[in-house]
Amino acid sequence: MSLASAVLPASRGSHRDLVEVVHVRGLRKSYGGREVVCGIDLDVRRGEVYAFLGPNGAGKTTTVEILEGYRSRDGGEVSVLDRDPASVDRAWRARVGLVLQSCTMPPELTVRELVGLYAGYYPHPREAAETIELVGLADKRDSRVAQLSGGQLRRLDVALALIGDPELVFLDEPTTGFDPSARHHAWEVIASLRELGKTIFLTTHYMDEAQALADRVAIIAAGEIVATGTPETLGGRDRALSDISFSLPAGAGVATLPAELSEVAQLRDGRVHIQAREPARALYALGGWALGHGDDLHDLTVGRPTLEDIYLELTAERSPDGGLTAERSPGGGLTAERSPDGGLTAERSPGGGLTAERSPDGGERG
Numbered sequence: 619m620s621l622a623s624a625v626l627p628a629s630r631g632s633h634r635d636l637v638e639v640v641h642v643r644g645l646r647k648s649y650g651g652r653e654v655v656c657g658i659d660l661d662v663r664r665g666e667v668y669a670f671l672g673p674n675g676a677g678k679t680t681t682v683e684i685l686e687g688y689r690s691r692d693g694g695e696v697s698v699l700d701r702d703p704a705s706v707d708r709a710w711r712a713r714v715g716l717v718l719q720s721c722t723m724p725p726e727l728t729v730r731e732l733v734g735l736y737a738g739y740y741p742h743p744r745e746a747a748e749t750i751e752l753v754g755l756a757d758k759r760d761s762r763v764a765q766l767s768g769g770q771l772r773r774l775d776v777a778l779a780l781i782g783d784p785e786l787v788f789l790d791e792p793t794t795g796f797d798p799s800a801r802h803h804a805w806e807v808i809a810s811l812r813e814l815g816k817t818i819f820l821t822t823h824y825m826d827e828a829q830a831l832a833d834r835v836a837i838i839a840a841g842e843i844v845a846t847g848t849p850e851t852l853g854g855r856d857r858a859l860s861d862i863s864f865s866l867p868a869g870a871g872v873a874t875l876p877a878e879l880s881e882v883a884q885l886r887d888g889r890v891h892i893q894a895r896e897p898a899r900a901l902y903a904l905g906g907w908a909l910g911h912g913d914d915l916h917d918l919t920v921g922r923p924t925l926e927d928i929y930l931e932l933t934a935e936r937s938p939d940g941g942l943t944a945e946r947s948p949g950g951g952l953t954a955e956r957s958p959d960g961g962l963t964a965e966r967s968p969g970g971g972l973t974a975e976r977s978p979d980g981g982e983r984g
């Protein structure tokens with residue numbers, strides 16, 4: 619018996635369904651004959667934060683929208699909360715919360731009115747005032763949507779995703795446009811959702827966000843999954859050698875380093891880099907050498923590659939934008955997020971034609 623089947627109640631569904639909230643095999647999607655999702659597999663387990671990373675145009679939003687039931691697929695097997703999202707009902711939608719990459723909301727409504735309105739769409743909504751508080755908008759509850767800043771709108775978006783008290787929450791770049799403290803607040807919200815047992819599917823361009831929140835990470839590049847793992851193990855990060863880096867003391871060359879170091883030392887960006895299998899031993903030798911040169915190595919750094927290093931390495935060759943992805947991201951800006959001309963944008967207007975998208979019984983998006 620596996621750990622999961624030993625721990626989880628066997629009350630409903632198959633063994634797989636008890637563990638997996640999202641199960642994807644061989645998912646494909648093309649636009650105008652160009653395949654942008656090329657047969658990917660994904661498994662998201664109940665109660666985890668799953669981060670979906672990848673360069674601009676890699677296929678993240680396309681994949682997420684297929685999982686949400688807002689975009690059709692061309693091939694593959696998809697199950698989300700035991701259902702094929704291509705044919706779901708109101709009850710299924712009520713179990714899923716969404717923060718879309720872009721959306722617009724009715725500008726004339728206040729925060730309280732809008733959140734209250736959406737609460738009405740769901741059979742078992744959260745308390746509206748408490749949800750507004752949760753996302754840090756309590757002092758803006760009587761402000762109109764039109765008066766909110768970009769980051770405040772995004773918080774409102776998160777409130778609307780949570781108001782139905784969903785089991786599974788899709789967050790497509792939820793913190794783009796947030797100031798640093800708002801991002802950390804959002805992380806707390808996401809962490810608290812996880813503690814409540816919710817499953818979170820998160821796309822982000824912030825590696826520190828994935829590092830801080832994710833139980834598991836998948837990287838997609840040019841429509842293919844290039845790596846999956848925990849933030850700690852992704853791409854062999856846990857097995858990578860430590861990098862010791864410092865600026866050379868004035869007048870000292872690499873050749874003057876102790877032989878065991880000079881043999882492996884490389885000069886990059888004006889700094890010496892030493893890949894060390896035994897960092898303590900290397901540092902011991904380095905320390906003696908530096909003090910001999912009267913230098914304290916004030917800018918010394920030691921560490922394994924960061925998640926960002928691994929990400930850049932895995933995506934560099936495959937980025938359609940030529941590997942500039944991490945620098946460029948998070949792109950889009952606030953105007954793009956708020957304007958409906960991005961193609962993937964959805965209206966949040968409860969009275970408008972696209973209202974249903976946000977309501978539990980929504981249909982296919984435009």
Ligand SMILES: Nc1ncnc2c1ncn2[C@@H]1O[C@H](COP(=O)(O)OP(=O)(O)OP(=O)(O)O)[C@@H](O)[C@H]1O
Nearest residue numbers: 649654672673674675676677678679680681719961
């Ligand atoms: N409705 C559409 N019609 C045609 N092409 C589309 C459409 N939506 C997306 N694409 C294209 O599909 C590819 C994947 O887009 P997608 O939005 O899924 O990328 P992404 O990984 O979410 O990128 P980003 O990080 O910029 O949000 C891109 O090349 C995009 O131009």
Ligand SMILES: [Mg+2]
Nearest residue numbers: 678679680719
């Ligand atoms: Mg996207």
